[in-house]
Amino acid sequence: MSAPEDASFLQEAIELAVENVESGLGGPFAALVVEDESVLAEGTNRVTTVQDPTAHAEITAIRAACKERGDFELNGCTLYSTCEPCPMCLGAIYWAGLDRVVYAATHTDATEAGFDDEHIYQEIDKAPDERRIPMEQRLKEEAHRPFEAWRNYDDRVEY
């Protein structure tokens, strides 16, 4: 994709984010999934209005694009986001198998605007049981049963 096309799609996402705020639909974030130089789907932040903490713009756009495409992967697509993805959205971008991401605001800009995800990046580097939200391991032996069921299930769809 050329630089002017990148700027044009990103500008479209920025307009969408401004509209999202001004119409009371959620936070100041929007994203577009683009395939073959046309918009496959768009998404805006809807955390407070649909009461879903995972409804970040990127996740909303990825879900909508997969529905549109009838696929659980988005290879060949570019995500345009008004802001650098948080760790949750970064994970979603890898699971979706997008080709590329273009973003406008950095996570430092987001922190200055009151949307701080730096603490999550810091938590990732800690041992699970030392995190602010402690994560404890139990039932080590039983833990393997779902994976055994998966290996034994002949009709499994790998992903």
Added chain:
Amino acid sequence: MSAPEDASFLQEAIELAVENVESGLGGPFAALVVEDESVLAEGTNRVTTVQDPTAHAEITAIRAACKERGDFELNGCTLYSTCEPCPMCLGAIYWAGLDRVVYAATHTDATEAGFDDEHIYQEIDKAPDERRIPMEQRLKEEAHRPFEAWRNYDDRVEY
């Protein structure tokens, strides 16, 4: 929560994950959100069946629990997951403000079973433009417009 109660809820999640595989609904993962010692919501992996790469068990359970509670936060709740959360789900756990996570399989167990998220943890530590899915920054000035709209919007709901 006592150790026997933790084991009991985690055991319930493991059964749910086995059932999810055997009924062809998705991957070998399940999660429960528990509030006041009772199950608020459950979730299983549905990536391939609902065609949504974000439909991991933890995300599905968090979304269902928020819907049940009528809230975009889950403070006071514990998440029981059959597997250590991937970076996407870890982010969602922080955004949801859960109190605690108890999991069974480790991410090493998951990798051995063919579900590798280690590469995502490695990608997080790289500079955005050096990642396997390159992330490029554009429109530095325009980037601030959604945040300005947010500051100027009197009815904003902070999250």
